[in-house]
């Protein structure tokens with residue numbers, strides 16, 4: 001089955017990136033969020049990011065015009081999920097909350113046509129369990145994109161126990177058309193990359209709690225590994241609430257103490273310090289915004 005139209009559910013950091021890449025790679029995109037204003041805001045932020053790329057000379061003015069044309073031609077804003085019936089695939093990128101995701105996939109399972117493939121971008125939850133909630137576990141798969149989606153090359157592809165070969169092939173074709181590299185990952189909490197990444201964040205946060213400066217942790221890491229960002233810069237970029245939700249989910253599923261969120265992270269989220277998104281996390285972004 002060839003996928004031409006994709007509904008993207010969720011207009012947060014990930015939904016925005018997935019919608020942008022899908023539209024710019026020639027898919028028709030129907031974009032929704034519980035707060036449809038966020039989709040309109042997301043569209044305007046994507047346009048601003050195209051302009052920034054021109055200013056930084058990462059793309060030419062001609063590239064800008066081509067990308068803007070694709071975005072305007074291919075993306076339509078949807079209120080609610082009714083228009084999921086027009087989609088060949090729905091990529092869900094909503095808040096990392098198991099019940100919210102199950103409820104949405106149950107509704108999508110009833111609204112979509114029989115051929116439609118449902119996808120979750122969950123960072124940690126069981127694809128088999130989400131697939132069961134959809135009522136179409138054979139046409140359900142995990143595609144775990146990484147942030148920022150337009151930049152990061154890898155997509156983890158996670159088959160549930162009942163995902164069909166046909167669904168897997170259709171999903172791999174979508175990943176290829178989006179210009180990404182698939183890595184097949186097992187359906188275990190955190191898959192491959194987050195399994196490593198979450199323990200890394202938690203350890204770095206425990207160093208901050210012990211009195212080490214975030215700047216020293218990130219600088220040391222970058223100089224030692226040639227990485228572009230350190231753990232605390234990466235956590236701030238991803239969103240500290242998203243990191244906390246993912247740690248809680250993997251800790252709950254595995255009981256492994258290395259995923260038990262450091263209390264400092266929970267306190268920061270409760271204080272509204274979510275990282276770049278809120279203007280303050282391990283670093284202060286208020287002056288840069």
Ligand SMILES: NC(=O)c1ccc[n+]([C@@H]2O[C@H](COP(=O)([O-])OP(=O)(O)OC[C@H]3O[C@@H](n4cnc5c(N)ncnc54)[C@H](O)[C@@H]3O)[C@@H](O)[C@H]2O)c1
Pocket residue numbers: 009010011012013014015032033034035038093094095096097100104121122123124144145146147237238239242246
């Ligand atoms: N942030 C990251 O670095 C990252 C990386 C990979 C995967 N993920 C995963 O992607 C998903 C989204 O993460 P994010 O960082 O974009 O989160 P976010 O908090 O930035 O955005 C979530 C969006 O979902 C919307 N939403 C909530 N319930 C909804 C519903 N029922 N229907 C439609 N929209 C709904 C919210 O209004 C919000 O706009 C999560 O599952 C997360 O674990 C995040």
